[in-house]
Amino acid sequence: MSVRQSLLAILDQGPCYGYQLRHEFDRRTGSTWPLNVGQIYNTLERLERDGLVQRGEADEHGHVYWRITAAGSAEAARWLAAPVLRAPATREELAVKLAVAATLPGVDAATILRSQRDASQQRLDELRRTPSPGLAAGSPEDLAWSLVLDSLVCAAEAELRWLDQAEARLAQHPHPEMALELTTERPKRGRPAKTLPSAVAGGDPVAVPA
Amino acid sequence: MSVRQSLLAILDQGPCYGYQLRHEFDRRTGSTWPLNVGQIYNTLERLERDGLVQRGEADEHGHVYWRITAAGSAEAARWLAAPVLRAPATREELAVKLAVAATLPGVDAATILRSQRDASQQRLDELRRTPSPGLAAGSPEDLAWSLVLDSLVCAAEAELRWLDQAEARLAQHPHPEMALELTTERPKRGRPAKTLPSAVAGGDPVAVPA
DNA sequence: ACAGCCATGTAACTTGTTACATGATTTT
DNA sequence: AAAATCATGTAACAAGTTACATGGCTGT
Numbered sequence: 383m384s385v386r387q388s389l390l391a392i393l394d395q396g397p398c399y400g401y402q403l404r405h406e407f408d409r410r411t412g413s414t415w416p417l418n419v420g421q422i423y424n425t426l427e428r429l430e431r432d433g434l435v436q437r438g439e440a441d442e443h444g445h446v447y448w449r450i451t452a453a454g455s456a457e458a459a460r461w462l463a464a465p466v467l468r469a470p471a472t473r474e475e476l477a478v479k480l481a482v483a484a485t486l487p488g489v490d491a492a493t494i495l496r497s498q499r500d501a502s503q504q505r506l507d508e509l510r511r512t513p514s515p516g517l518a519a520g521s522p523e524d525l526a527w528s529l530v531l532d533s534l535v536c537a538a539e540a541e542l543r544w545l546d547q548a549e550a551r552l553a554q555h556p557h558p559e560m561a562l563e564l565t566t567e568r569p570k571r572g573r574p575a576k577t578l579p580s581a582v583a584g585g586d587p588v589a590v591p592a
Numbered sequence: 593m594s595v596r597q598s599l600l601a602i603l604d605q606g607p608c609y610g611y612q613l614r615h616e617f618d619r620r621t622g623s624t625w626p627l628n629v630g631q632i633y634n635t636l637e638r639l640e641r642d643g644l645v646q647r648g649e650a651d652e653h654g655h656v657y658w659r660i661t662a663a664g665s666a667e668a669a670r671w672l673a674a675p676v677l678r679a680p681a682t683r684e685e686l687a688v689k690l691a692v693a694a695t696l697p698g699v700d701a702a703t704i705l706r707s708q709r710d711a712s713q714q715r716l717d718e719l720r721r722t723p724s725p726g727l728a729a730g731s732p733e734d735l736a737w738s739l740v741l742d743s744l745v746c747a748a749e750a751e752l753r754w755l756d757q758a759e760a761r762l763a764q765h766p767h768p769e770m771a772l773e774l775t776t777e778r779p780k781r782g783r784p785a786k787t788l789p790s791a792v793a794g795g796d797p798v799a800v801p802a
Numbered sequence: 803a804c805a806g807c808c809a810t811g812t813a814a815c816t817t818g819t820t821a822c823a824t825g826a827t828t829t830t
Numbered sequence: 831a832a833a834a835t836c837a838t839g840t841a842a843c844a845a846g847t848t849a850c851a852t853g854g855c856t857g858t
Contacts, residue, residue, distance in 0.1 A: 384685040385846075388692045395696060401809050410695045411688055418847065423811055428845085444854080446810070462693055462704060465711035466686045468748075475594040476676045477743035478621055481736035482598045483672055485620045486605060494672060501675035525761060526691035532761075533687035533754050538678075540750030544743050551735060551742075595818070611837050631819065633839055638817085654826080656838070 385417065386425050387461045390450065393435060394458040399445040400426065412527035414534075429454065476541065480548060492552055499545045506538040595627065596635050597671045600660065603645060604668040609655040610636065622737035624744075639664065686751065690758060702762055709755045716748040 385407075392398065392406050400422045407417050426448055429435040434454030438447040450458070476498070484491040512531060595617075602608065602616050610632045617627050636658055639645040644664030648657040660668070686708070694701040722741060 384688040386844095388688060391692050391696060391699075395698070399809080400811090407692075411691045415688075419809080420811080420849080421845095421847065424846085427811095440810090444809070461689075462699060463707075465708040466689060467711060468715060468744075474740070474743050474747065477740045478594040478598060478625075479671075479676060481621045481739050482601055482617075484739065485733070485736050486601060488605070489601075489672060497673075498675040501677065505678060523695070526695050528761060529691050529694065529758050530684070530687045532757050533684050534678075536750040536754040536757075537684065537747070540746040544746040547742050547746075548739055551738060596816095609837080610839090628819065629837080630821080630839080631817095634818090637839095650838095654837070 385421065386429065387458070389422065389425055390429060390434060390454055390458045391462060393448060393450040394455055397438065397447040397449045399447050402445075403448075409523055410526045412523075412530050414530060477544075484552065492549070495545060495549050495552060499542065499549070502538060502541050502545060506535070506542060509535050509538055595631065596639065597668070599632065599635055600639060600644060600664055600668045601672060603658060603660040604665055607648065607657040607659045609657050612655075613658075619733055620736045622733075622740050624740060687754075694762065702759070705755060705759050705762060709752065709759070712748060712751050712755060716745070716752060719745050719748055 388407055388410075389403055392403060392410075398406065401419070403422050403426075404417050404419055426435060426437070430437055430448075433451060434457055435448045435450050438449055440446045480491065480495065480498075483489050483494050509531065598617060598620075599613055602613060602620075608616065611629070613632050613636075614627050614629055636645060636647070640647055640658075644661055644667055646659045646661055648659055650656050690701065690705065690708075693699050693704050719741065
């Protein structure tokens with residue numbers, strides 16, 4: 383959701399051809415996340431389909447310039463003005479994974495946590511070792527690159543903090559032991575009773591079929 | 593990339609039918625991120641296509657149980673054992689957006705930053721106000737839910753920290769003023785000259801075609 | 803001639819996501 | 831009867847990503 387919008391924002395500055403867009407994007411976001419060339423042409427076609435850009439004729443060099451439309455310009459402005467909202471619950475792969483792992487009986491969540499922590503720490507070290515680019519210090523590219531790098535560092539630090547918290551929490555719940563009784567109640571169709579206290583289980587714990 | 597794997601990990605505990613999987617998943621990750629039912633059936637079909645699960649016959653209740661295969665079991669184990677690796681550069685939408693915004697001439701990055709900061713702060717406040725679920729404290733569900741919630745809080749805090757850093761950095765680079773000269777050099781095809789010092793610009797700064 | 807980059811494009815595929823259709827069952 | 835829930839499924843789409851095909855130009 384940011385490639386599309388980023389390309390649009392760059393195109394809002396003036397027509398570009400595909401390879402140029404790649405260059406501009408990479409320059410702005412640093413050498414991380416090298417943007418695949420093919421993706422640019424895909425994205426441009428999708429943008430054209432949505433009426434946000436228009437494709438021009440090839441010039442004498444064979445360069446195909448793309449021009450933003452009024453709708454595209456509005457969309458770019460909208461994107462820049464509106465804050466990025468994380469969904470009510472952003473899908474954090476790591477959190478989901480640990481939440482699932484911590485509630486599976488045969489799984490040793492503590493070990494998973496430790497090995498994840500090692501990997502995350504290593505990643506953070508790498509990020510910290512990553513040099514600022516050899517560009518002219520103070521250049522806009524340098525600024526942009528620093529922002530992206532800082533963002534990654536902050537995220538990695540937060541991940542480590544969270545992992546430590548999680549480890550402490552897990553220590554309090556030594557053994558999940560939450561066997562897969564799954565839905566403790568027998569699955570029933572239809573509208574469930576509201577007032578009745580679910581009639582108590584007593585019955586079969588879902589008897590996983592062989 | 594976590595729905596698919598999570599469902600597989602749950603199925604590794606024993607056969608389930610679709611609705612049951614949704615229940616299990618939601619129970620483990622908290623009420624955030626309610627999993628759309630349709631997605632489960634899609635994912636199951638894709639898992640079957642990949643030979644990781646097998647669909648069973650409907651039982652007397654009309655429940656279609658899905659059973660994990662040996663390959664699926666191996667895949668689930670692999671997922672649980674391997675740490676989640678953020679790509680060399682994870683696509684942080686917010687970072688990319690700010691990096692792009694900070695290098696666009698007509699754009700007031702400081703304003704964008706401030707409004708983003710407000711939104712992020714508000715989100716963090718909401719997260720902090722989010723109560724732990726009314727479940728039995730100490731239950732595995734409670735643990736899982738807390739983990740997810742903590743993760744979101746940590747991420748939100750990191751985001752704010754980063755935004756503050758970014759604001760400070762932007763203050764040092766008061767006005768990007770990086771006009772869209774785009775590729776300062778005239779785009780040329782073929783292998784670029786290595787030794788020549790790019791022949792100096794002098795010429796037209798890409799002369800954006802009208 | 804050959805390597806290698808510039809440049810455009812096509813096709814396929816993955817995961818996530820939503821909208822919709824269908825029907826059974828059960829409470830109100 | 832109506833409403834709500836359980837349950838299964840289909841179809842389509844969005845965004846990202848990769849692999850591949852094609853050709854031009856240029857330096858060695």
